[in-house]
Amino acid sequence: MTSGSRSPAPNDVPGGARDVGNAAGKPPVPSAPTVPADLVDAAVAAARERGQDVADVPLTAIAAAANVSRSTLLRRIGGTRAALDAAVRAAGIDPGGRPPVRERAVAAAARLIGERGLGAVTLEAVAAAAPCALPSLHTVFHGRDGLLTAVFERYGPVIDVEALAAAPPERLADVVRGVQRAVVHAFAREPRVVPAIFADLLARPQGPGTRLLGEAMPRVFAGISTLLRPEIEAGRLRPLPMPVLIQLIIGPPAVHMMTRPALETALGEHLPPVEESLDHFTESFLRAAAP
Template sequence: MAAEVDAQLVAAAVGVAQQRGQAVADVPLTAIAKAAGISRSTLLRRLNGTRAALDEAIRAAGIDPGGRPPVRERAIEAAGYLISERGLGAVTLDAVAEAADCSLPSLHSIFQGRDGLLAAVFDRFSPVLDVEALAMTPPDRIEDTIHEIYQALITAFGQEPRVMPALFADVLARPTGPARQVLEQATPRMLHSIERLLAAEMQAGRLRQLPLPLLIQLMIGPLVLHMLLRPVLETSIGRQLPTVEESCQVFTAAFLRSVAAQSPTPDATHPSAQT
């Protein structure tokens, strides 16, 4: 179902395009989200994971969003859908060139090969950019920080094309396959950003002093598994399944309870404890 695009998003897209002197279709979603005062992941959720709905809303407002997107944008979008539909192993530069209606030399020139293209696809459809932006300007409260990280993960795993589930499926099916290389290259960036967010809380004494790799696994593991299984759960148990936002709140509260620094237990022999 097509997303209903808020008029404020249309105005933000048109305004930033005018400021940059570009067609709306050429303006990155990151810039549109900034102009609208929201995060990129929030913008993607409102557009159901694709900017096509925004382009249609702009046309409906009587404005031409512009011609065909640049080759880079078409290639990333095409590769994302190929990964979602066929798996990472089937995505070749030839297949992407055909799907994006561009030449093979142009892909080599823009991305310097398949690895460069896959890295760009991962940046576009993974939560890395959103988590990096969050690490630059974190919320004041740890509850909001964890919630925002979860929202970025929810967007990445729930949007179309379903690149992240396809990557995880490939890693689980073929541990030495191509998805492993993609994740090995990109995951450290995300973990570094999460480490920056959590280390401050540990230093302030609000989180337990746990090994950071395990702390991060405790945080993202349950939600990632939930988002991977959610399409099946929605079919099998239907209304018993909480909404995505309700699930996000539950996971946030559960993580904070499990890793919150424990207050010192009063000494039963101390006079102040015997009241």
């Protein structure tokens, strides 16, 4: 035995770690499995192909990319998904596990629209803010217009109007107020996506705001038409052209919400609260459209 060396203690293991299990009279704790590099590569390739984070890719898809069965994949990664994600992270790639690309991109685009306006939002800016890969945005949304349409669906009045049309109130006044409240909520919702879209529409009639509303508004109009058509057939509304009736409903609350920030400063306490204003808008529509 040379100077400065010692005989290994019974509970020492290679690498300098202590075998705590043996010291306590228990079986040794197994070390984390080493995931083969080809499986890490397969997981990353499958994620890129699907436009997803590695953590969101099903094991069956990773197994297919590696040309092995799912059971073989599980055996080679030690029986746990966590080991594969850890190996991907060790390779310098974030495995994710965050919300899907679509959800992150829509939220990021909405923030950018509210902060910078519609015209300044590019796919590159959204990819950096999400964060996600630029090709993933093209895969999920098929371009900028598809992304902006998804943002409007999330933050505009589409969902509220379609929900109202699916379960319409019995009273006409409640129908009208429900539609107008959906418009108010869309303008008030943060980030302020809808005001930014209308600002772009007014500033640049041939800009992206016009294209976006041209794609998205037919769904809003279809929902409102579904609500109003039975009222016309029952004789409770005049048979005016449907676009005119719809504009009579959504116009007053939309203009009110667009101008309200300035009116609050100019009129102060003389400006009625939003709910009281909605009462007046509903009553005015019913009088204007009554047979």
